[in-house]
Amino acid sequence: MKNLLRLLLILLVISFAFNSYSSFELSGKDTPNDKGSSIDLSWKLNDKSIVKTALNIFVFRKGENESVFKKVKELDISTKKYSDKNGLEDNTPYLYYLEFRDISGDVVYKTQQFGPFIATSQWFNSKKMMTLCFSFLAIFIILLFINLAKKGRKLYVRPLPGVQAIEDAVGRATEMGKPMVYSPGISVISDISTLASISILSKVAETVAEFGSRLIVPNYDPIVYSVTDEVVRGAYVKSGRPDAYKPEDVYFLTQRQFAYASGVSGLMAREKPAANFFLGYFMAESLILAEAGAMTGAIQIAGTDSTSQIPFFIVACDYTLIGEELYAAGALMGDDARLIGGLKGQDYVKLVAMIMLIVLFVLKLFGVPGIDTILAGGN
Amino acid sequence: MFLKKTVPFLITLGMGLFTFTYYFVPHKLMQNMWDMVSDWAIIIGGGALAVGAVSMIRTYYKKAMTKSDPNRYYSMITIVCVFLMAIIGFITGIKPGSLFNDLFIHVMAPCESTMFSLLSFYIASAAFRSFRLKSFSAGLLLFSAIIVMLAQIPTGETISAAIPGLNIPLIKTWLLNYPNVAAQRAILIGVAIGSVATALKIILGIDKSVFAGAGGK
Missing domain, CATH: 3.40.50.2300 (Response regulator)
Structure with a gap:
């Protein structure tokens, strides 16, 4: 049992040492809710000494059909993320690495290669889901009242x-x-x-x-x-x-x-x-x-x-x-009854919007999470 | 009737549905179609400008030729200016330094600035009429206007310093940031919902009055 505990302790120490040695972490993903040709990169630099000496970050990229890496962007050392929209092709794997350079342009630190990351074009902007739902609700209410007016309802x-x-x-x-x-x-x-x-x-x-x-x-x-x-x-x-x-x-x-x-x-x-x-x-x-x-x-x-x-x-x-x-x-x-019906429907949509605003406002006061996202929607 | 009502309705329906879909679909295919439609709009706009120019010249020519009209000389000046600017533009080009550009900067721009500067006098005359104490609402408007105007000038701060507990700039900020913004947002929400309803009625052909030549129904 003691030996087993020792072994676990050794493994833990090795793991910790390995993590501290990995001074750079980079993650990349396709930019969500966009027309494509864009990859979001974000990184974390654990070694503080590099930050102190380096002035700029150079982002290098290589596509599937390219033989060498090309510089795509020069960033300030304080930058932690970058959206690459520089001539990317959809559904093509891309590899990235970063170089940290000092004031004289010398490479202070060069990361390993990361990837492949692939950019794709989306068919629906999920940030606009609430807008879509409310639009359909509004359209439904307006059409309902137009139909009622058409049937002769005063x-x-x-x-x-x-x-x-x-x-x-x-x-x-x-x-x-x-x-x-x-x-x-x-x-x-x-x-x-x-x-x-x-x-x-x-x-x-x-x-x-x-x-x-x-x-x-x-x-x-x-x-x-x-x-x-x-x-x-x-x-x-x-x-x-x-x-x-x-x-x-x-x-x-x-x-x-x-x-x-x-x-x-x-x-x-x-x-x-x-x-x-x-x-x-x-x-x-x-x-x-x-x-x-x-x-x-x-x-x-x-x-x-x-x-x-x-x-x-x-x-x-x-x-x-x-x-x-x-x-x-x-x-x-x-004297078109359908237009009057549309107006009435519009008034009811306003009523629904007012009720929703009050309800969401009260929920926000009680600290319910996610209200901001619903209210703000997305672009 | 097919060309006057049905075709415009079908085009409106198609473009309405396309625009609605474009808002929610970021795909490159939609983007390319949108760019193409935008190009069409620019081309149509260019063609329409020619139609507009013809309309303007026709209107002013008719006015200029009406001998009984004492203001016909203004129409003559307008027509002369239109043709003069067009001819100068064709001969000298429109780049900075050309005669066309000089005329635009030294004649047209000052004229426009003059019109804009008239606003300050019109604001004074409009304020004089609207700030009369006729009712309780008019009183509220007058009171708010006095506060806001006083806060805009150093007098507001001087009065605030002289009377303990009174802070005119703070009251002004409150008036602008709360009652004013609340009223504006109420109007904006109404406008947004009204826009949806109006657009829906036009897209679905319920309101055909905007289709040219439909004659209202």
């Missing part, structure tokens, strides 16, 4: 004063015999606020075409111009008055932010419109437009999802659609 949606004001403003402009100016913002067609603005424009244009009043739409983006032109033209066609459409009233102005502000301000000063609509995405030009419009005495209705510009519109316009109200306006102006 759904109540809070009326928005700004939406009613849009309809009143069109009527007012028609009575006064003055034009209306409609700005769809300064963003691109892929922006949701621009799409929401075009949805409102289609409803406004229908009323304008019906009443025979005039709507001027200066555009910032040429693609947005192409769409607004067709939408307004379509509204005139739908109302049975295609000849009343004036192509020069829907036009591309400029793609420079302040040139656009200047152009629209000048337009409002010259035309003296009865109503101005600023619906879409705006930046610093929002107050310039709103104040220039206010000086003409027109009724002004604005709406944006740009949180930094909402205060400017609130103080300078008669009605403001705040954030998501802009998205809802198009649905509230029409």
Whole structure:
């Protein structure tokens, strides 16, 4: 028994000695949740004397089909990990070694070879699992309410004063015999606020075409111009008055932010419109437009999802659609039950989000682990 | 109707599903497809710019030719400038040091800066109108605005030093970091969920008003 204990003790001492002799450990793995061509390396240097003398770390790599190692990166001595994205090929084994060099470039310590490590491309970003789950939940709830509305279920949606004001403003402009100016913002067609603005424009244009009043739409983006032109033209066609459409009233102005502000301000000063609509995405030009419009005495209705510009519109316009109200306006102006159903579904998704936030907040207070990961999601 | 409604709907549906999938799939294949689609977008943007230029010239030409319009000279100046800049750009190029670039830097940029500087005057006039004490909410806005403005200037610190227990910069920081951020985040959450709902309605063709020429329904 004693001999056995001695043997174990000797083995333990040898093992300890061997570990302390291995002054460098390197691990490598494929970078997770990426498009491939990347290997994550991390290392641990146990020998403090190397850290004291060395200044830089040189990373060397050799692929399966390469005969010699190539330097891929020069790092500071304090670096502990490195993601190699330097011309890696997927599904190819790579070997690595590191050199620690001093100020004169002499090698202080050279590690053994590590690997092979293989880079691969992933089909799903697991960090976005919670986002995917919530997206599906949101889509399910919205589609459920759209379906309910389609089947004839009466759904109540809070009326928005700004939406009613849009309809009143069109009527007012028609009575006064003055034009209306409609700005769809300064963003691109892929922006949701621009799409929401075009949805409102289609409803406004229908009323304008019906009443025979005039709507001027200066555009910032040429693609947005192409769409607004067709939408307004379509509204005139739908109302049975295609000849009343004036192509020069829907036009591309400029793609420079302040040139656009200047152009629209000048337009409002010259035309003296009865109503101005600023619906879409705006930046610093929002107050310039709103104040220039206010000086003409027109009724002004604005709406944006740009949180930094909402205060400017609130103080300078008669009605403001705040954030998501802009998205809802198009649905509230029409009589399509499915769009109302979508709005109702959207409200319930918000309710679910609020409940989830409160529950996760309480769980976080009680120290339940993993809440940060759920809340933060991933990129 | 097939070209006006069905084709745009199918393209929107396809691209919507592709974009949704791209967000969750990092694979190289998706990345390459995304890059290709981005290139298409650039090409379409270039073509659309030509369409936009034609539209702008047509609009201003019509205005310039309307003799009864007293503002027609502005339209003439716009058209002359558009063609002049295009011709100069073609002849001298657009690199730094060229006449085109000089005109842009010494004429266009100062004009834009002038427009931007108007903001300071508009902020003053907008503040004058909004800070009138008409209701309790307006009172809260007025009070918060006075605190924030005082904290931005040395007077805020001077008043704080004179009155024990009062720290105007601290109140300002609290106002900006808590009530302000809470309100902004509430709007942002609403915007995010609203974006999902709006995108879904467009992708699935429930809201067809954005499809050009569909005429609303």
